[in-house]
Amino acid sequence: MVTDQTAPRVTRRRVRTRANLLDAAFAVFAAKGFGRVSIEEVCEAAGYSRGAFYSNFDSLDELFFALYRQRADLIAEQVAGALALDGPDLDVPAAVDRVTEVLLLDLDWLLVKTDFLVHAARDPDVAQSLLEHRARLRDAIADRLLRARGLTELPAVLGDIDGAAHAVVAAYDGVTTQLLLDKDVEGARIWLKQLLTALLTDGSDPQRAH
Amino acid sequence: MVTDQTAPRVTRRRVRTRANLLDAAFAVFAAKGFGRVSIEEVCEAAGYSRGAFYSNFDSLDELFFALYRQRADLIAEQVAGALALDGPDLDVPAAVDRVTEVLLLDLDWLLVKTDFLVHAARDPDVAQSLLEHRARLRDAIADRLLRARGLTELPAVLGDIDGAAHAVVAAYDGVTTQLLLDKDVEGARIWLKQLLTALLTDGSDPQRAH
DNA sequence: GTCTTTCGATACATCGGTGTATCGGATACA
DNA sequence: TGTATCCGATACACCGATGTATCGAAAGAC
Structure with missing residues (x-):
């Protein structure tokens, strides 16, 4: 057989x-x-x-793509785990802490990831694939935010929950850029937490990180 | 002579x-x-x-560096102009509009800029130079924010005014990343304005963009 | 264990890019 | 206009990377 x-x-x-x-x-x-x-x-x-x-x-490009997929899937898994860890309605700051830990763990990965970004920016097919990957990540975040609704009121400027998830990703990308230059991982973590707190909590909300 | x-x-x-x-x-x-x-x-x-x-x-690297300096200085000039345009205390949203217009003007420039970023991320000297450039930009923004103090209260989570300027740059970088993939310049502009509004105005502040 | 299939090492031909040395025409200056 | 200097085109030698074709060895099937 x-x-x-x-x-x-x-x-x-x-x-x-x-x-x-x-x-x-x-x-x-x-x-x-x-x-x-x-x-x-x-x-x-x-x-x-x-x-x-x-x-x-067949080519370096193909290897690069395979490499990116492998590592990106791995990280996405870890992020999903960090998001799902606590119960259906526990506090956002704790989740932020865990996610931040995972996302800003390996400088080498951020380097390769950014390399892949500029590569994708010039190849529509690759860009499409990356966009889908980012969309999945956003959805996971949006789900998590949905579970926290009521505990923390989102600022209205961002629009719906999906807008807030979008903002989270943008903050991550922004912090990554700075981190690539100054290599200060610990500083970046703190900074990202602050940014996310500023974005996700209403300014009048007394509940803040730390 | x-x-x-x-x-x-x-x-x-x-x-x-x-x-x-x-x-x-x-x-x-x-x-x-x-x-x-x-x-x-x-x-x-x-x-x-x-x-x-x-x-x-002498080399492609040298040309690349010269090219970056040339264009980056040009943009920095335009940004400074857009920031200085209105009086000593006029509204922030208008300034945000003008700056956003300048910063998200040319997709090609964003591509080259990001290329330069990954290049700098692997060369400490180049990184230093880029960091200084970014610091100057941040200072210009901080100055502008200082002039607007009192009109719009900054959220406390970001810390001082310098922190707020830092956040502005991070938002710009974050939006750039997404823009490189979806190429939607107009969408990116709107989105950046929303992000900046969410970051710079207190959530309880009734004054918003639009 | 043997036999068949697959994997990866080696050798080869080729190509495109690099850097240098040289030279003729262009340009500034009197 | 004459002339000293500079700039950029051409030619050459070189190197490193690429892709392919071939073959011995390893690994799975029985």
């Missing part, structure tokens, strides 16, 4: 090398930037020859 | 070709991204040979 007629026999070695290539690529991309990395460099960092690369990917 | 003993005779042709190279570089960088552009491409776009390039710049 054969599991699949058409697909090539899936070997264990293949998935290992592929994972190794992706890991090495992450390190190299983070260090030098996508635009300045050659296929050879990735292979050398992973300890393979170029034959291995061409056996697994 | 000689204007300068040591410096080479400043020719008119030189400044023209240099400007042409910079203009062409802007177009090419915007279209393909810094990482994917060769010296030859820039020269071809400008209508020169590589000889002209090497006569004016």
